[in-house]
Amino acid sequence: MEPILTISNLEKTIEEFHLGPIDISFEKGTITALVGNNGSGKSTLLKSIMNLVQLDRGLIKLDHISINGEDESWKKLIAYQPQTVVGWDPFTGTTLKKLIAPLYPHWDEGLFHKMVKLFDIPLDKKFGKLSQGVQQKLNLALTIPRNAPLLILDEPTSFMDIPSKKILMDLLVDWMEEENRTLIIASHQVEDIRKLADFLFVLHNGKMIGNFEKEELMEKYARYWFGDSLPAITIPGEVVREDGYIISCKPRDTETYLKENKIEWRHRSSLELEDIITILLTPKQQNTEGELTLK
Numbered sequence: 001m002e003p004i005l006t007i008s009n010l011e012k013t014i015e016e017f018h019l020g021p022i023d024i025s026f027e028k029g030t031i032t033a034l035v036g037n038n039g040s041g042k043s044t045l046l047k048s049i050m051n052l053v054q055l056d057r058g059l060i061k062l063d064h065i066s067i068n069g070e071d072e073s074w075k076k077l078i079a080y081q082p083q084t085v086v087g088w089d090p091f092t093g094t095t096l097k098k099l100i101a102p103l104y105p106h107w108d109e110g111l112f113h114k115m116v117k118l119f120d121i122p123l124d125k126k127f128g129k130l131s132q133g134v135q136q137k138l139n140l141a142l143t144i145p146r147n148a149p150l151l152i153l154d155e156p157t158s159f160m161d162i163p164s165k166k167i168l169m170d171l172l173v174d175w176m177e178e179e180n181r182t183l184i185i186a187s188h189q190v191e192d193i194r195k196l197a198d199f200l201f202v203l204h205n206g207k208m209i210g211n212f213e214k215e216e217l218m219e220k221y222a223r224y225w226f227g228d229s230l231p232a233i234t235i236p237g238e239v240v241r242e243d244g245y246i247i248s249c250k251p252r253d254t255e256t257y258l259k260e261n262k263i264e265w266r267h268r269s270s271l272e273l274e275d276i277i278t279i280l281l282t283p284k285q286q287n288t289e290g291e292l293t294l295k
């Protein structure tokens with residue numbers, strides 16, 4: 001598949017914080033969840049894609065157009081929902097829509113009104129007077145209908161109530177039905193990631209941990225229960241050790257070792273996505289394969 005967005009060798013330092021180096025491509029037709037600890041650089045990366053951050057190094061290309069060149073036609077290819085918008089407070093939803101819609105040739109008026117209805121957004125109230133959750137909904141209703149090939153959402157559901165999160169997930173699944181649409185969504189919500197993502201792009205303190213295919217990642221880890229007979233030695237593949245069990249990132253190596261050494265385990269279970277993300281975001285003790293090295 002052809003990438004819509006390619007980031008090469010990106011690096012940016014902001015005071016004490018360093019982002020990168022980041023090398024990644026986003027294929028057309030995919031959904032990538034951008035996952036990371038607080039302050040890991042997710043918003044900075046998304047702003048960089050929008051050319052809102054001056055890079056120290058690196059190149060970002062959207063459909064082969066460099067985002068910091070003279071050709072600004074790439075802007076029509078992205079719809080971006082930032083975490084917070086500046087300057088919207090004095091305007092009503094109706095006014096904002098009148099200002100924004102004409103800028104986007106593929107604007108979907110029907111989708112806008114559908115979202116206003118589903119989210120029950122009061123269009124006659126000033127943006128600044130809306131609750132944070134409703135602001136987030138209006139922001140999304142003014143972003144998704146732009147129908148750009150690449151949609152970038154920065155923590156779209158952080159203030160939303162539970163039913164609204166479900167409405168948004170369903171809307172995004174429908175939006176992705178159209179061919180060659182691509183979504184990048186920064187999120188701390190495991191439920192969003194589980195439901196939507198094809199890929200998990202994981203950042204930790206500005207460093208890229210990896211870009212993982214979600215289903216492969218789910219199959220990569222296994223938990224082995226030993227009860228009281230948990231062996232005292234470190235087992236190949238072991239990434240976590242708790243009372244009575246270990247978690248392995250290389251189940252095949254783990255089982256070969258256990259069988260060869262005649263160590264019996266009681267049962268094996270798979271991990272929840274939340275556990276896997278926690279392991280990926282706690283990389284202090286791990287080597288590049290994720291295995292424990294300090295035991």
Ligand SMILES: Nc1ncnc2c1ncn2[C@@H]1O[C@H](COP(=O)(O)OP(=O)(O)OP(=O)(O)O)[C@@H](O)[C@H]1O
Nearest residue numbers: 014015017036037038039040041042043044045155
């Ligand atoms: N304008 C700025 N001035 C100073 N530091 C900044 C600025 N913008 C970002 N940073 C720093 O860059 C780092 C990354 O911030 P960023 O907002 O990109 O992280 P994030 O992964 O989106 O965080 P969160 O999950 O908490 O939203 C943080 O340490 C932040 O303090």
